Amino acid sequence: QVQLVESGGGLVQAGGSLRLSCAASGRTFSAYAMGWFRQAPGKEREFVAAISRTGSSTYYADSVKGRLTISRDNAKNMVYLQMNSLKPEDTAVYYCAGRRLGVAGRAANEYDYWGQGTQVTVSS
Numbered sequence: 001q002v003q004l005v006e007s008g009g010g011l012v013q014a015g016g017s018l019r020l021s022c023a024a025s026g027r028t029f030s031a032y033a034m035g036w037f038r039q040a041p042g043k044e045r046e047f048v049a050a051i052s053r054t055g056s057s058t059y060y061a062d063s064v065k066g067r068l069t070i071s072r073d074n075a076k077n078m079v080y081l082q083m084n085s086l087k088p089e090d091t092a093v094y095y096c097a098g099r100r101l102g103v104a105g106r107a108a109n110e111y112d113y114w115g116q117g118t119q120v121t122v123s124s
Contacts, residue, residue, distance in 0.1 A: 002026045002113050004096045009118030012086055016122070020081040022096030022115060029077040030054070033104040035111060036070060036081045038092035038120075048094070049081060050104035059104055064090075086122045093117040 003025040012018055020036070035050035049070035050059045058070050069082040079096060097111035105111070 002029065002032060002098050002100075004098060004113055004115035006094065006096045006115045006118040009094060009120045011121045011123065014086060014088055014122055014124050016086050018083045018086065018120060020083065020094055020096075020118060020120070022079045022081075024077040024079070024098065026077070028100075030074040032098040032100050032113075033102050034070075034072060034079045035097045035099070035104060035106075036079075037095045037097060037108055038090075039095070039117075040092040043092075045095070045108050047106040047108070050106065051079065052104045057104060059106065061106075083120070086120075088122045088124045091120060091122050093119050 005023045008020040036048040037045050038048050039045040047061050051070045051072050055072045067085045072079040095117045096115040098113040099111045
């Protein structure tokens, strides 16, 4: 089992940058594929990015490709989401998710563990 805690959210102007971090507990972090999802008010949770257990493969939603970058450091039990060129439509609560011994999928129901979320607000 793993516990996930996100940090790094905040208020930023359009065009700005933020770096989200997700700290994972436990000694088997490298066994988890990791993903970032987001949920805006009145909308369903949507896929943002995912990374394989070794970090060799990454996947992105079309809406964020080229602006957001997912990475991980298995030695530190951390996963990151670097967010550049932010837009007001990126405003949402961002969630870190983990999937044990699975591939880095795009569907929320493929993930077993979730953090509490961190708010990102992009002003125009």
